Amino acid sequence: MTSKKEEAARLAAAALDPALMPRLERRTPRIAMNRVTDFTGELEKVERDLSEAQRRLALHDGALATRKLAADSIKASKFANRIAGSFEGPSFETFKQEILSAGGNVQPIKVRRIGPNYEVVFGHRRHRACLELGLPVLAMIQEDMSDKDLFEEMSRENEQRKDLSAYELAMHYRRAIDLKLYRNWSEIAAVLGKTKSLMSRYSALAELPDAVVNAFRSPSDIQPKWAEKLRQVIDVDSAAVISAAKAIAGKSLPPKAIYEALINRSAQKFTRVNFAFGTWNETDKKATIDIDKAAIGPEKLESLRAFLASLQSESSPG
Known part of the structure; x- marks a missing residue:
């Protein structure tokens, strides 16, 4: 029997028994509905993937492309806040080995272009490690950036780093004043959203005499809460405090013992x-x-x- 005859037979049977007609009518829509459902599911998946892609792109909106630069083409920033001890000792050697094992700094530093070369915006330890290891530096490049923009971005990035001491932050802020970027500590506090009391502590830290700072094993050992008391005793009798600091320097004393010796020194005869x-x-x-x-x-x-x-x-x- 040909296909046309088979179709005619089915139609004839449906005419004789109407109960057969719904089954015949439902067959095609069911197939069509399945296809629509499948298509709708695929469309929803595509939309979800697109939405996720847009979300990821939004995270990098305005981000700079990274590239590897010769370490010796990058110089430290004049606003750099790292003390010499940050680039020496067991901690820094361990840090260098981690970078060496990875074949370079995985987390990029940021630089700004200065003529044919570059200046670090943030990432001084990573840059120094790569420089000493003879490795190129993975960096984000900002083509045009003012001193104020550099300082403020460096400051905010540094706040996220746990290994930066209060003394280093204090010297960072003071350098901005010394270089005439800001007029005073209050202006820096306003720009960075800091309280005046906190900036007063940083100011006291940054203004400690070298002899007092050198009495400690590392400037990073000086706690911010000590700074204002140290400033008070220095204001009363700077000669006596500096004399006490020089006598303590080089001794293996805990930081708190050094602090207490400076503020509770014995009365001077003259x-x-x-x-x-x-x-x-x-x-x-x-x-x-x-x-x-x-x-x-x-x-x-x-x-x-x-x-x-x-x-x-x-x-x-x-």
Whole structure:
């Protein structure tokens, strides 16, 4: 029987028995519906994949392409905050071995172009490690970047790094002031969203005399909460504190013991303080002032005489 005859037979049977018609009518739609369902599922999968791809692209929106640069074509930033100890010792040697094993720095540094060469924005330890190992540096390149943009990006990136000490951050901020990038600590606090109390601690750290810093095994040992107390005792008697610091330097003392020795030093037998108009000399029993009359002027000198006269009248028995 030909196919046409078979089709005619099916139609004839349906005409004789209408119950057969629904089965015949449902067969084609069921097949079509399955195909639509399959197509819809595939479309939804494509849409999901597209959405995921767009999400991943958004994460890198504005990101810079990376490339490998010769390490000696990159110089450290003038705003760099790393102390010398960050590039030596067992910790840095271990860090270098990790980079050597990986064949280079896996996490790229960031640089800005300076003429034919580059300057580090962040990633000084990675750059130094590659330089000492003779390896190229994987880097993101910012073609155009101002000093302020570099400083602020370096500062924010450094806040995410656990190995950067408070002293290094303090010197980083101070360098921005010394190089006239910002006028004062308050301006830096406003730009970076720091509190004034926190910046006061950083300021105190950065302004410690070298002798006090050198009393510690490493500047990184100086805790921020110690800085303001150290500044206070230095303001009262800097000569005594610096003398105590020099006596402690090189001794194997814990950081806290050094701090306590500086703020709780024994009373000095003699104190000399220089002023613009003269010198204050003090022993345990008396104090004398040598005054340059030309520097203080006749009016202030007369006021000083009056003040001393008032002290004399107050101390006289009534």
